[in-house]
Amino acid sequence: MTTVLIADDQPLQRFGFRMLLESQDDLTVLGEAANGSEALRMTAELHPDVVLMDIRMPGMDGIEATRRIVATGDRTRVLILTTFDLDEYAYAGLRAGASGFLVKDAQPEELLSGIRSVASGDAVVAPSLTRRLLDAYVQHLPAGGGTADVPLPGDARLSALTEREREILTVVGKGWTNTEIAARLHLAESTVKTHVGRILAKTGSRDRIQAVILAYDTKLVEPS
Amino acid sequence: MTTVLIADDQPLQRFGFRMLLESQDDLTVLGEAANGSEALRMTAELHPDVVLMDIRMPGMDGIEATRRIVATGDRTRVLILTTFDLDEYAYAGLRAGASGFLVKDAQPEELLSGIRSVASGDAVVAPSLTRRLLDAYVQHLPAGGGTADVPLPGDARLSALTEREREILTVVGKGWTNTEIAARLHLAESTVKTHVGRILAKTGSRDRIQAVILAYDTKLVEPS
């Protein structure tokens, strides 16, 4: 038995999906969510095998919800439904960790088999989207065209940082721990934490690892 | 009406495909080829809509044949059939310009709908392969500046690592958390931890931050 959560802001759409899914012996609809945060909450609560996720929803959208659901490490798989054939968000969904995406005007059988594939750990992509996906894939693989490397010492992402914060980010980029930073810069560890916390917030990094990467990417720290 | 050429070195296999295809009103088998060069010659002669291409064939293999067929600029699409679920040649086939690949143990309906999708210009990938494809895709995406594939960031500190460990280190270098690595590479988090632990031990890194820095310094990961 495969359990499914439906996340879509349109009630009528949800109804249609529910009817279709309930007509199958091996599928059960655990519930319906009208936006991303509901989907997130209900997923944490109900642990469905598959979340049928619409992208465009008020509040938290389907991409962010997907990212967070995947981040939980749960077995729950996310199958994204896009309205349009070409939906650039579909790629974002992919990067967010979705196990597949289908277009809403797909045949019912496609949707059902897609759900079953995803539930069993496979991934699915709508044929009409697969083409673009493959194109993007082969482009990115051997894409020798190195593009401009524009060093950008003053990267936009760093502009919000104060002088002190940039100093801290530099040593974070060198791999120093909070304790080491505190000792070598004669600060309290709590101060270091405050600084690092603000750096993460301002640069949109989720942890110091991302900050290290940012430091390298912006050439604030050079490879040795 | 969709015309198909079957390229496979096993007669029995060809027979099965032919029977299946001939049972459909909208599909016609134009001929059968037993190896890559035959497939190439017959394609130039018969101009089928789709070539059902096996990879492993004596003489010219399916990859090379695909490459040459695509190079002609004809409308002919190539649908690759792989025997094994994980067939690294599948990726090569993709890069060679194939419009899709399916595993041979797929359901007949899958094969038929795959042929029709390919004939109409879409692309198809077997669900069991899509998973790996997506993994490769998301891995290669952020790589952006794709450089020529000079492998082997020849650093002494990396020499002790196994191939798998180098893979893991690469994604660690991209800032993925253990949970994300587990999810996107289909591993248990404990496995990821084991790998990361061994990487840290072998490279003499005290934590993953040092490993990220190492990945950058050795150019295992390039700034984006």
Add this chain to the structure above:
DNA sequence: AGGGCGGTGGTACCCCGGTACTACGGTGGC
């Protein structure tokens, strides 16, 4: 005199990362 901002510091809490084990199937070498 007041207010904003940057730098410093503190407390409390939770989760992820890292360590230390053990274990088991597959593969390749001897």
Add this chain to the structure above:
DNA sequence: GCCACCGTAGTACCGGGGTACCACCGCCCT
């Protein structure tokens, strides 16, 4: 046939990292 190695997976534990919130000081600006 056996053994080493690799990749996978599990449990248990602890410490550091990150967050939320608050607080004080010194500076500059109006």
